[in-house]
Amino acid sequence: MRTSICSSLFKYGLGLFLIALGWELASLWFRSSLVLPSLSEVFAAFFGLLNDPSLWMHLSSTFFKAFFGLFLALAIGLPLGVLIGLSAFFSQLLLPALVLLKSMPIISWLTSILILWGIGWKAPVFIVLVTLLPIVIYHAANGIKTVDKQLLELVKLNNLPFRKAFSGIYLPSIVPFIVSSVEISIGTMWKTVVAAEFLAGEKGIGVQIAWNKYYVQTPVVFAYTLFVIIIGLGLEILLNAFFSSPFMRRWRGLWSTSY
Amino acid sequence: MEHVVLKGIHKAFGRLRVLDGIDLVVERQHAVALLGPSGCGKTTLIRMVAGLEKPDRGEIATLPGGVSFAFQEPRLIPWKTVRENLTFFLPEPKIDSSFLDAFELTEILDAYPHQLSGGLKQKVNIGRALLLNPTFDRFWRKREKIRKNNAETRMKSLKILDF
Numbered sequence: 001m002r003t004s005i006c007s008s009l010f011k012y013g014l015g016l017f018l019i020a021l022g023w024e025l026a027s028l029w030f031r032s033s034l035v036l037p038s039l040s041e042v043f044a045a046f047f048g049l050l051n052d053p054s055l056w057m058h059l060s061s062t063f064f065k066a067f068f069g070l071f072l073a074l075a076i077g078l079p080l081g082v083l084i085g086l087s088a089f090f091s092q093l094l095l096p097a098l099v100l101l102k103s104m105p106i107i108s109w110l111t112s113i114l115i116l117w118g119i120g121w122k123a124p125v126f127i128v129l130v131t132l133l134p135i136v137i138y139h140a141a142n143g144i145k146t147v148d149k150q151l152l153e154l155v156k157l158n159n160l161p162f163r164k165a166f167s168g169i170y171l172p173s174i175v176p177f178i179v180s181s182v183e184i185s186i187g188t189m190w191k192t193v194v195a196a197e198f199l200a201g202e203k204g205i206g207v208q209i210a211w212n213k214y215y216v217q218t219p220v221v222f223a224y225t226l227f228v229i230i231i232g233l234g235l236e237i238l239l240n241a242f243f244s245s246p247f248m249r250r251w252r253g254l255w256s257t258s259y
Numbered sequence: 260m261e262h263v264v265l266k267g268i269h270k271a272f273g274r275l276r277v278l279d280g281i282d283l284v285v286e287r288q289h290a291v292a293l294l295g296p297s298g299c300g301k302t303t304l305i306r307m308v309a310g311l312e313k314p315d316r317g318e319i320a321t322l323p324g325g326v327s328f329a330f331q332e333p334r335l336i337p338w339k340t341v342r343e344n345l346t347f348f349l350p351e352p353k354i355d356s357s358f359l360d361a362f363e364l365t366e367i368l369d370a371y372p373h374q375l376s377g378g379l380k381q382k383v384n385i386g387r388a389l390l391l392n393p394t395f396d397r398f399w400r401k402r403e404k405i406r407k408n409n410a411e412t413r414m415k416s417l418k419i420l421d422f
Contacts, residue, residue, distance in 0.1 A: 150334050151336060153330075153334075154348070157310070157328055158348040168336070168347055
């Protein structure tokens, strides 16, 4: 067990080392910190940012937009997904809109939302919302469609009121699907909000990347990118820890095979 | 008194004719067993009595609220405890403790289905079906009343003997 952990850590470390080596070699090849700065320049910029008080303001702004977008996606997407899962009529009615939403590039929204709201927090929140909405809707709808038919027969047999059936049978059945949609959404949300800020934000990490790009401060651009990656990984680790907690394990399909 | 009456029941699944003019009368307080080879339509017939399948032709009459159904497989709700499984479909989540004692369910009320053996799951399944049957509920209350009265009478007799 211990040997296997050491072996995994060694391989992980080796992987990181190879990335660093590749980066340094590429940086030497380009011979320009404007194109690809060396790792030492990126880390110098990174630690410089840590001492910059405005960094935390930008980080909190990005966090707010990302999680507000996710909250809206869940608030709108879950009921819609449930409706699609329950009713064939709504499923067919909303399918074209869903396909459209899923395939539409982010930049196609930009003109309209910039005219409507201008540069600010609303546009990134909206972009996060429209990006996550199809994910949440599909998961919720699939969750409803896969509710155990044998349990639904029990509902029918006992003429259970829909409200009680929904809270007692449907909702617990879709919890693993909701959890899964949140897991996928968090990763997507973080990348999307930075891109949306880059295009239409007023403050935030994405805006900082945009400004530093204009001033050709490539090491700072990569330093901010490093922040984005670290926070994205951190969120993923936190989420994994939460979802593998005993409380969430109980909700995540402990029952799915054992009855 | 007739509890379940089936008249001229026909049922086919596609080209497969499963039931072909079945007549059956089950009298009240009678036990009836349906016997036959696999696939001859026993389950289909019982599912029709429970209202889970509709006959292609024929009539089914049952005493109002007189039918409850225990599936072959336990079909317990996995995320609910035994107590919740027993009460979930009841209008009021109350179970007579004498019923639980008689069915030996008191000890496992807080267990989840995955913690139970196959036999215990089946016991909960049958217990749930009985609790959902108003006829059985009336019968149990009456039984308990008689038992209580007998006990009270015995206590009175003992008191008389004390004096």
